[in-house]
Amino acid sequence: MIMFEILSYGFMQRAFEAGLVLSIAAPTIGIFFVVRRYSAMADTLAHVSLAGVAAGLFFGISSVWAAMIACIVAILGIERIREQRTLASDTVVSLFLSGGLALGVVLLGLRTSSGLNVTSFLFGSVLTVTGQEVLQIAGLGAAVVALTLLLWEPFFAVSLDEEVAEAAGLPVRNLNRLLAVLGAATIAISIHVVGVLLIGALMVVPVLAAMQFRVGFRATWAIAVAVSAVSTVAGLTLSYYLNLASGATVVLCAVALFLLSMTAAKLTSAGASRTATK
Amino acid sequence: MPLKNIAIEATGLTFVRNGEALFENFSFAIKRGAYVAVIGPNGGGKSTLLRVMLGLLEPTAGSVSIFGKPCDSAEARRRVGYVAQRGGMIDPSFPATAGEVVRAGRTQVHGLRHGYGADDAKAVETAFKQTRIGHLRDRVISSLSGGERQRVLLARALAAEPDILMLDEPIEGLDPGSREEFYATLRDLNKTGKTILFISHDVHRIAKEATSALCLRHELVCHGTKACVVTGRGMRALHHDHGDLSSHHGLESDGPLGDGS
Numbered sequence: 001m002i003m004f005e006i007l008s009y010g011f012m013q014r015a016f017e018a019g020l021v022l023s024i025a026a027p028t029i030g031i032f033f034v035v036r037r038y039s040a041m042a043d044t045l046a047h048v049s050l051a052g053v054a055a056g057l058f059f060g061i062s063s064v065w066a067a068m069i070a071c072i073v074a075i076l077g078i079e080r081i082r083e084q085r086t087l088a089s090d091t092v093v094s095l096f097l098s099g100g101l102a103l104g105v106v107l108l109g110l111r112t113s114s115g116l117n118v119t120s121f122l123f124g125s126v127l128t129v130t131g132q133e134v135l136q137i138a139g140l141g142a143a144v145v146a147l148t149l150l151l152w153e154p155f156f157a158v159s160l161d162e163e164v165a166e167a168a169g170l171p172v173r174n175l176n177r178l179l180a181v182l183g184a185a186t187i188a189i190s191i192h193v194v195g196v197l198l199i200g201a202l203m204v205v206p207v208l209a210a211m212q213f214r215v216g217f218r219a220t221w222a223i224a225v226a227v228s229a230v231s232t233v234a235g236l237t238l239s240y241y242l243n244l245a246s247g248a249t250v251v252l253c254a255v256a257l258f259l260l261s262m263t264a265a266k267l268t269s270a271g272a273s274r275t276a277t278k
Numbered sequence: 279m280p281l282k283n284i285a286i287e288a289t290g291l292t293f294v295r296n297g298e299a300l301f302e303n304f305s306f307a308i309k310r311g312a313y314v315a316v317i318g319p320n321g322g323g324k325s326t327l328l329r330v331m332l333g334l335l336e337p338t339a340g341s342v343s344i345f346g347k348p349c350d351s352a353e354a355r356r357r358v359g360y361v362a363q364r365g366g367m368i369d370p371s372f373p374a375t376a377g378e379v380v381r382a383g384r385t386q387v388h389g390l391r392h393g394y395g396a397d398d399a400k401a402v403e404t405a406f407k408q409t410r411i412g413h414l415r416d417r418v419i420s421s422l423s424g425g426e427r428q429r430v431l432l433a434r435a436l437a438a439e440p441d442i443l444m445l446d447e448p449i450e451g452l453d454p455g456s457r458e459e460f461y462a463t464l465r466d467l468n469k470t471g472k473t474i475l476f477i478s479h480d481v482h483r484i485a486k487e488a489t490s491a492l493c494l495r496h497e498l499v500c501h502g503t504k505a506c507v508v509t510g511r512g513m514r515a516l517h518h519d520h521g522d523l524s525s526h527h528g529l530e531s532d533g534p535l536g537d538g539s
Contacts, residue, residue, distance in 0.1 A: 035372055150392050157385040160372065164362055167332040168386035168438065169355035214418050216375035 006240055014134050015126040015193075019232040019250065021141035022186075022193045022202065027210075027224035028148050029186045030203030032179055034211070035159050040090065041078075041180070043200040044097040046187050048074040050104030050196045053121050057111055063121075064136050064188045067196075071184030074100065075177065104196075124195035124247030126236070137189045144185050147178075155179060156217060194247035201251045206231065209258035212265040227257050285310040285442055285473040286331060290340035293326055300326050301494060303340070308475070308490075310441070313468045315488035316477045322495045324477045325363065328446050331475075332360055344442065356386065359435030361428075363446040368431070370420045376430045377415035380405055383437030405436035409463055425456025432463065442473040450479070461487055 006012045033042050052070025053063045061069075074096050081092045108118045120128070129137075148155065158165040158175050166172045183203070190199040210223035235250030242249075286308040293300045300323040308314055318324050329335040331342050333350030344354035368379070383405065384398045406412040409429045419427055428448055435443060443464075449457045465487060468474050478484040485491070 035369075151390060153382065153385050153388070153392075153394075154390050156374075156378070157382040160368055160374065160379065160382055161362060163334065164360055164434075165385070167334055167355065167358070167360040168383075169352055169389060170385060171390070211371075211373050214420060215373065216416075216418065217373055217378050220373040 006237060011127050011129075012236070012240065014129045014131060015236055015246065016233070017134050018126055018129050018137045018189075018193050019236055020229060021138050022190050023206075023228040023232040024225055025141040025144045025186050026190065026199070026202045027206045027221065027228045028145050029179070029182050031207045031210075031217075031221050031224060032148075032155055032159055033183060034204055034207045036179075038179075038183075039200065039204050040093050040097075042183060042187070042203050044078075044093045044100070045071045045074060045180070045184055046190075046196045046199045047097045047104070048100030049184070049187050049191065050121060051100045051107065052104075052188075053191060053196075054104045054107030054111070058107070062136065063191055064133075064140065067188040067191055068184050070100070071187060072181055075180040075184065079177070120195070121191060122195045122197050123245055124191070124193050124198065126193045126246045129192045133192060137192070140185050140189045144182050144189075148182060151175070151178070194250055198247050198251045202228065202231075202254065205251070205254040205258050209254070209261040212258075212261040214265070227254065227261070231257055283310050284308070284346075285312070286342065286344055286475070287346075288331070288340065288342045291327075291330065291337050291342065292339040293323065293330060293335070294338040295326075299338075305340075306492065308473065310473055311468070311471050313464075313474045313487060313489045314476070315481075315484040315491040316475055316494065317479075317481050317484070317491060318494035324494050325446055327494060328444055328475070328477060332358060332444060356438070357441045359383075359386075359438055359440035359443045361431050361435050361443070361445040361448045363448075363450075368419060368427075370427075372419060374419055375415065376411065376417055376419060376422065376426075376433075377402075379419060379430050380415070380433045380437050383434040386438035386440075401439050402437050404439075405433040408436055408467060409433040410459075423456070425452050425459065428452065428456070428460060429463065432460070436467075440472070442475070443467065444475045446477045447479065448476075457483075 007016070030042070033039060048070050049067035052067040055061075055070065056063050056066025059066070078092050078096055081087060081095075082089055087095075104121075105118070108121065154165075154170055154175055157168070158170060158172050162172050186203065187196070187199050190196075190202065194202055206224040206227040207220070209227045210220045213220070213223060215223070231254035232250050235253040236246055238244060238253070239246040239249040284307050287305075288307075289305050290303050291305065292302045316324050316327070326335065330337050331344075331349055333348075333355060336350075342349040344357055347354040349355075349358075368374075380402050381394070381398070384394065384401065387398075387401075403412075406415060409432050411426065411429050411433060414422060414426055414430065419430065422430065432443075432445075432448070445464075449460050452460065461483075464474055464476070474488075476484060476488065
């Protein structure tokens with residue numbers, strides 16, 4: 001009954017549509033970021049996307065495309081500096097994270113006089129998503145999921161062991177770039193839903209929750225998508241009834257499910273040990 | 279020797295890193311079906327040589343061919359299975375079952391193409407049988423012992439149905455039982471015609487398994503039957519402080535094998 005009431009509002013319908021697309025796309029690409037220990041990269045791209053959004057406002061480009069372009073420029077920049085080997089990898093990533101956020105805030109600050117709400121980009125504003133934006137999110141989200149599933153085996157092989165994958169003839173460097181671009185696209189579509197400061201969490205936390213069950217890669221992905229979808233639906237519903245910030249509530253629900261998974265995994269493991277010693 | 283009997287041929291191979299030659303201008307040939315032990319002291323260039331043969335590193339000079347094709351060509355890569363050094367292996371917390379890891383070996387055949395058919399399933403099944411780990415297929419790799427994990431990685435390499443197997447110290451750190459199982463599996467694979475290149479520090483043990491040996495110490499110290507390497511210049515290169523160990527082993531020195539012959 002509660003769900004029917006919420007769904008009678010157009011803005012909530014659009015929020016659920018956008019949120020559910022993201023809840024599938026984020027862990028689909030997020031699982032590869034987590035196993036490759038790219039979580040910091042996800043956060044960096046998210047922060048850089050803010051600079052893209054701000055630049056997009058100046059040039060009249062859609063925030064989704066502008067964020068994606070900024071992320072791709074950042075990916076290429078990070079890779080270029082890493083190749084020169086003058087700075088450590090994590091230092092390069094931190095540089096882009098801080099620089100991207102600072103540039104974004106400054107550029108957005110220049111536009112605040114026109115009534116722009118900066119926090120909507122930082123923390124999302126899924127309740128104000130338009131029908132056209134939902135279509136954009138759905139199109140890009142579907143492309144991210146379809147491409148990732150199509151290249152699932154090569155991505156998996158490269159994540160497992162880069163050197164062996166390269167020896168096997170896989171184009172490791174290009175696959176890594178494509179993975180980063182797909183991550184950028186996921187971040188771009190998430191700006192309206194959870195905002196740039198929280199998307200990293202939505203890509204990573206459901207995967208961490210799923211990993212607690214210690215099952216195979218595909219099963220981990222399926223559980224992560226389920227955790228993400230449940231967090232989205234629960235988060236949006238709670239935020240509507242309790243008048244909470246929607247993006248942050250979605251992420252908090254994911255964190256709660258992670259804690260629940262961790263506890264359940266520990267209890268199961270302790271139970272199994274007791275059975276084994278009897 | 280007819281060219282078709284040569285699995286690997288290195289010509290004038292030199293590799294220089296930071297101005298220092300890891301090895302310089304050496305040539306050798308390895309017959310199809312050979313079981314070659316690659317031995318030498320730490321830093322002698324063994325792993326670098328393997329990476330050059332796998333097409334992962336470009337030599338400063340010279341070339342390597344696999345069944346007559348450049349080692350970095352798609353045709354050559356398709357015929358080589360690689361089991362990496364134990365230290366550089368998969369993160370044990372990686373959420374994957376043994377079955378998923380072995381199946382990943384088929385990407386060597388498919389590349390970026392999508393699809394997994396009956397041929398793939400058959401190749402994976404054969405790899406499980408050859409390594410005797412069919413019972414582990416649904417187990418996550420974090421729950422496997424070191425020896426079981428190494429056999430999963432061997433099965434992954436075999437899933438691509440390679441003609442040559444290159445192994446970089448795959449048994450380091452394993453218990454004696456797991457080592458023997460690993461050696462037994464390789465022995466069986468060699469009997470089926472697979473060419474094997476095995477980097478090992480356990481010279482005495484690998485000498486019992488291999489049919490020939492390559493000894494590296496910044497140069498190709500010797501290359502030939504294992505007797506040549508284990509009893510002669512090879513052992514002197516490995517234990518240059520301990521004199522000639524030939525008498526200790528009581529084996530005759532032999533001439534080089536291959537070398538484009």
